[in-house]
Amino acid sequence: MSQAWHEELQAEVKSGARVGDRDIADKVRRAVLMQRLPPGTKLPEVTLGEVFGVSRSVVRKALTRLASEHVVDQRPNQVARVRAPSIEETRETFAARRLVEGEVVALLAGTLSAETLDALKIQAREETESYRRGDEPARIEHSLNLHHLLAEHSPNRVLGGMLTDLVLRTSIVVALYKRSGLSSCYQEAQHDRLVELLAAGEAEAARGAIHDHLFGLEALLDLSPRESSIDLKSILGQSPAI
Amino acid sequence: MSQAWHEELQAEVKSGARVGDRDIADKVRRAVLMQRLPPGTKLPEVTLGEVFGVSRSVVRKALTRLASEHVVDQRPNQVARVRAPSIEETRETFAARRLVEGEVVALLAGTLSAETLDALKIQAREETESYRRGDEPARIEHSLNLHHLLAEHSPNRVLGGMLTDLVLRTSIVVALYKRSGLSSCYQEAQHDRLVELLAAGEAEAARGAIHDHLFGLEALLDLSPRESSIDLKSILGQSPAI
DNA sequence: CATCCCGACATTGTATACAGAAAATGCCCC
């Protein structure tokens, strides 16, 4: 685990109230999303417990939760590690998300209240602004918020839950496989267009927009088969920092 | 928890080796599927621990696992209970499964090896036989096996995992909402036809077959809105047995 | 008679101790 992250959290924890497994899971998930915990990073229970000021029981629960969300790899008798989805799994995750999110927006088109549409527009606008400011963390945050809103308002809650999971997983692999030269994966105006189609009730067009959006995002990644660069590292267990 | 189930397990546990959280989750899941643990049944940690001869730690892990599979409802500071999906959730689960399983069989069509096709045919045949024998538990088992095989062989593993979850959830609600007069939800020859289409590589026809199959299954259920019969019981916490 | 309050009990939440498995270390031998 990174040293800076440690200290940052120490302060936050000391000042605040007592933390539960939910809080720990949230913090770790966020850290993975923000690439402060690179794939393969070991997450020993005692260490995390010390950082958050709780015992292993709570940490364990948090790790199990993260494992069920596919954020962390938990194998018997081995330290939990930040998961590093393969290139193949990345492609499959995108395909699954296209299917599910496409259906969700198709169901959603024309059924959204004015308030919800406003909330979506706000996130889209904030995303664009953050991008122009060059504030990438904020941009990601707003982009995630938008898709999360879609999942939450899905008329089909089961699909909504699945979409929440897929959005998280896609975000992780985007962080992982983003081309090194690329500072951002922002795609001009696509979110705005989607919201417009949802407002207009154009179900199939909205599905198409989501498909385009996700294909575009996937195309921005570097998914060329690499020779053991990432894989070996995680397999051989070389963690970049204690 | 039911008394008969207790004793049955006691014997099995005594004779066998040490049990892990995986084993406990398997047994409980199976019991729910077989309707030996009706929805709303309380599952206190100590009781389960005594039954399986392990401490609460292991039981806890098993319950958490089952909760992430949507088999059990685990709320803070409350006893875990067998989940009772609402009628609305049932409909949504079926819709989600149609979407996902339809896509999986479409991807699968024409790509299956002879061995896998044989395995599928065997399950379909065994299901029919079990039905003719009137052996409903065996019939369910083979039906589940068939769909589980589809999920396992999905070229898209992410979708496969989601399908596994959805198959389990549909099985639970089928057990819950099966019309009382109906002894079985067997649908003549539908599985055989599906396998044929998969062998022939007819992707869209296979998707259609799965849709028909699932619509038919859903139609066999009694999903008429009922007045507080199931819902109130589970909400008010009246468990039918100890 | 309904409602509210309070206390005993049941059950989960958390911390901790010890046992066992895996990984890291160091050593020897080649």
Place this chain on the structure above:
DNA sequence: GGGGCATTTTCTGTATACAATGTCGGGATG
């Protein structure tokens, strides 16, 4: 210098004790 083996160290698996919380009853009160 490199590979194999024993040792040590680290970490997880499990059980258990205690704390905190929720549940359910009885009884007083309006």
